[in-house]
Amino acid sequence: MLEVTNVKVKYRIGGGVVEALRGVSLRVNEPLLVTVSGPSGSGKTTLLKAIAGRVNYDGSIKVMNLEVKYNMDAVRKLVLYLPVGEVLIDELTIDEIMRLASMSSNVNDAHVDDILEWLGLSRLRNRRVFELSTGERRRVELAIALAKAPRLMLIDEPTIGLDEGNARIIGEVLRSMSRQGRLILAATHDPVLMEYSDLNFKMRDGLILTR
Ligand SMILES: Nc1ncnc2c1ncn2[C@@H]1O[C@H](COP(=O)(O)OP(=O)(O)OP(=O)(O)O)[C@@H](O)[C@H]1O
């Protein structure tokens, strides 16, 4: 499902160059919940962005056997990238947001109802986003992601800013999403979330240490 081989990413800043990824390889061929951990600046976000086709890379990244850099249109349909603190439109209700999200992917209303029910958001569907707690907002982001029905989900710090109870809810939800046949790759510093992952890759200085 995902094959990353000797991937290097450089950022140019001012006169210099930052080598954010220095030859990363990993392979996951089952729909698992996979976490990527490591110190700040070790390259986690850059790895997610490379897989999502958001930064240029050297080496090879294959999603469902498609080389990302040569198949951007196809990859965009298969892969969903959720950045840290994805900004939701505060004035919209959950219902309105879900209608927008599902329009782009032919997901029907019944399926949207199921997603909201499953994430415990049904009773909040007429609330506007600014009236939600942080944990509820993070669950709305996951609902949007699910409505887009991706095969691979790349999520940057899914539990950032959440208390342990909410982090566990997210852990359960992500694990169930993987059991439904999606590969989930989450960058995280959170030991609570790592308890739920099937596999963790540790990064340091632009490399993967262990697997
Ligand atoms: N747009 C950019 N331009 C220049 N350098 C960048 C850019 N984005 C990231 N970097 C650098 O690349 C390296 C890896 O950054 P990255 O954001 O991938 O780390 P991270 O592991 O996600 O860190 P954190 O845990 O703090 O989110 C760091 O040295 C960072 O300063």
Ligand SMILES: [Mg+2]
């Ligand atoms: Mg990061």
